[in-house]
Amino acid sequence: MNPTAHRTAPPATRPAAVLLAVLVVVLLAVLPLVGSATTARAAVRDDPAPSRAEVFRALSLERQPADYVVLVDVSGSMAKEGRYDTVRQTLRTFLGGLAPTDHVALYTLGTTVVPRYIGAAADPAGVLAALPAAPERNGYTDIGAAFEAGLRELERSEALRVASVVLLTDGENEPPPDSAFPLSTTAGWTAALHERAAKVATRASLVGYALPLATGATGAQLLRQVVPDTRELAPSSIQDLGAYLQRAGDDTRLRQARLLLAADRGKGVSAAWTGPPSPDLTGGEVSGTVTFTSRTAKLPLTVRDLAVAVPGDVLGVSGMPDTLTLAPGESRSVEVRITGHLDAGRLGLRESRQEEVRLRLSGTVSSPWQSTFGADLPLEVPAAVDPAELPVRLSATVGSAAALPLLVGVPALVVLLVVLVLVRTRWPVLGGFLVVEPVFGGRVPERIALRGRRVRIRPMAGGSGLVRGRRKLFGRRESVILVVRYSPDGSAGRASSAVCAPDRRVVVAGLAFSYQRSAAGRPGGVR
Incomplete structure (x- = not known):
């Protein structure tokens, strides 16, 4: 035993060791909580993408059956290295992964091509039971006849929209002498079968899967000549066959999903104002609804970093969630609040007013299925909400009642x-007397007291007139002069006017008018 293993620390260091131990315990207790909180926030922010199997179930692919033509080589070479037994075992897994409604046509190819099972994939054990227990001891490999039998099955009137031809062979094409597809005319019969396959491809998604089980197998090249979209899945050993068969099944389901989702390509989220047509903002706040609608039929959508605003700093908008998830075809209404006031204008008059504002929407639209499929199935989801701006006509009573x-x-x-x-300046209050007398005498002069700013006169000589004052400067001194307008018969047609300065005399229409001021500057009397 190593004596140093039992060595203890000096007494002076024990308090520090205890403190260190306490800190370690606290950190071990706290860090998981912090980590879990961070993980929870991340889970809320970034929902994990579903698996492809989950997506296939969501799309109900079992209700969208596919055609599978499975061609199994039973020539004598398949007995080597346990190839045939491995094929039987892996086919069990492959068939078990198909939907019960899928259509399976199982053929064996050797000297002759034999249809072993044609029907639904609901009973994998029953399909496998139709295979022979062992391959032929000797015999030929008539690949051309197998292709023709498979195409005949896919040409039936009730054929499905997704079709796969799966070829499992370990040898070269060695047709029997009496075969309708001899080696000497390979180019001719592959061209004829290719033409038939092209017609099938006009109404169905047709793909071939060739799984060569030995070096030198030529089935893949021949299948590609008949079905151009042929994918060679070459397992490194017979033990890898199951995984490669699974890839063929997954790829077929992917093609089924592609057909179902084709109608959703380029479709995203639309938005509309579904609140009151003319909400009243008189009180400074009004509520309304914005409805978001998924335009897809199969694809779920999510809008992240969702926000709404009105350009400018007058009106504010709140209530929009950060994230919105929509099922295919779903509509969800979000209540928003618009706060602020409409502009009352420069005059600020009290009035009922309407104004169109635009709610500007921002956010990123995506689908959780995009990361599930990646480049294998581009979904082409528009990244922005459409339209990006929603017109809303607001109404309000604006301005002040005191403004008018x-x-x-x-x-x-x-x-x-x-x-x-102007009146005080132009027409001053009169004082003094207006003396009226005939020009040629014969009457006693008539004195009329001047009061107010205008004086109407009716001289004893007849007629009528109007007298007003006007200020005028005489040198540096301001004085009041009279403007006398007089008509001998009182009519406007015979009226004449003249200006009479203080202590002066003017003649108007045969009467002499004199402006006399009293010594005190006030009227000396009244007529």
């Missing part, structure tokens, strides 16, 4: 003040 009285009253007051100033 102020708008009308203030200018009116200003005008009134201007008028008063």
